[in-house]
Amino acid sequence: MVINGTTIAPGENKQVVFSQYELPSQSVIETPAYVFRSVNAGPCLLLSAGMHGEETNGIETLREVLKHESLQNLLCGTVIIIPIINVVSFIFNQRELPGGRDLNRCFPGTRNGSLGSRMAHDIMHNILPVIDFGVDFHTGGAKINNYPQLRCVFDEPKHLELAKLFAPPFIINSPYRDGSFRVEASKRGKIILVFEAGESLRFNNTAINEGLQGCLRLMKNLNMIAPVDLPQSRTILIGKDKWVRASEAGLFRTHKKFGAYFEKDQVLGTISDPYNKSEVNLIAPDNGFIIGINNQPVVHVGDALLHIGIEK
Numbered sequence: 001m002v003i004n005g006t007t008i009a010p011g012e013n014k015q016v017v018f019s020q021y022e023l024p025s026q027s028v029i030e031t032p033a034y035v036f037r038s039v040n041a042g043p044c045l046l047l048s049a050g051m052h053g054e055e056t057n058g059i060e061t062l063r064e065v066l067k068h069e070s071l072q073n074l075l076c077g078t079v080i081i082i083p084i085i086n087v088v089s090f091i092f093n094q095r096e097l098p099g100g101r102d103l104n105r106c107f108p109g110t111r112n113g114s115l116g117s118r119m120a121h122d123i124m125h126n127i128l129p130v131i132d133f134g135v136d137f138h139t140g141g142a143k144i145n146n147y148p149q150l151r152c153v154f155d156e157p158k159h160l161e162l163a164k165l166f167a168p169p170f171i172i173n174s175p176y177r178d179g180s181f182r183v184e185a186s187k188r189g190k191i192i193l194v195f196e197a198g199e200s201l202r203f204n205n206t207a208i209n210e211g212l213q214g215c216l217r218l219m220k221n222l223n224m225i226a227p228v229d230l231p232q233s234r235t236i237l238i239g240k241d242k243w244v245r246a247s248e249a250g251l252f253r254t255h256k257k258f259g260a261y262f263e264k265d266q267v268l269g270t271i272s273d274p275y276n277k278s279e280v281n282l283i284a285p286d287n288g289f290i291i292g293i294n295n296q297p298v299v300h301v302g303d304a305l306l307h308i309g310i311e312k
């Protein structure tokens with residue numbers, strides 16, 4: 001296996017730089033990938049995080065995977081770990097790149113394009129060709145907290161098959177978005193699943209643990225690592241999802257437990273005015289699960305408040 005000119009032989013574990021670029025100060029930012037190869041042939045799995053620089057749960061999850069002893073003795077195949085794809089945004093605690101571009105809308109990128117376009121190109125050119133499939137780790141943006149969930153396209157049977165080996169609490173049918181890593185990988189026959197858990201700039205132990213356990217389950221189910229003791233998991237398939245939005249402006253509270261099941265017409269939350277003159281209830285439009293919550297208490301009319309998932 002060769003990544004950006006560095007050869008990694010079977011049985012070798014190596015750190016390789018797959019992308020580098022210069023800041024205006026002339027400092028060079030190098031983006032490392034950690035490659036673990038077994039002597040035995042097998043699948044090549046990519047685990048990546050930090051596409052959005054403020055999504056720290058994924059970065060912490062992959063740090064936990066990196067320190068797990070099972071990686072040192074892979075039974076077969078290759079695991080490539082990129083804890084921080086977008087180092088520049090990570091340094092600044094930002095979602096976007098300098099200039100405001102979203103790296104996950106820059107794919108497939110070009111060699112001579114903007115910073116985001118070059119970073120996307122380096123992943124497509126140096127990493128994607130050597131992998132078979134991967135999981136890209138994200139968290140909710142803004143003040144959105146996502147219950148641990150894998151997103152994939154249900155119409156593509158192999159996606160769901162792979163997602164079930166990860167066995168997260170929820171697997172959600174999620175169409176492709178233009179310019180994303182996921183869609184451009186699929187055009188080249190590679191499956192990228194997106195794991196979403198927690199919110200930006202805040203560690204969430206449930207999110208990090210579910211991410212770590214999912215990675216270990218996936219590698220165990222692919223016979224890449226020796227059996228590890230993992231808690232029993234139940235996965236719910238979500239065929240449809242929608243947002244319950246604010247019908248009024250005011251202070252928002254939810255009464256439901258995160259990830260919990262609810263039934264149609266139940267009260268999911270309340271919006272009150274700050275002077276306690278009025279209060280409106282948010283009513284469940286269907287039976288479903290709370291798969292995402294807006295943690296911002298002050299809301300405007302139309303704000304997305306609760307992301308609900310309807311079981312397939």
Ligand SMILES: [Zn+2]
Pocket residue numbers: 051052055137138139
């Ligand atoms: Zn993200």
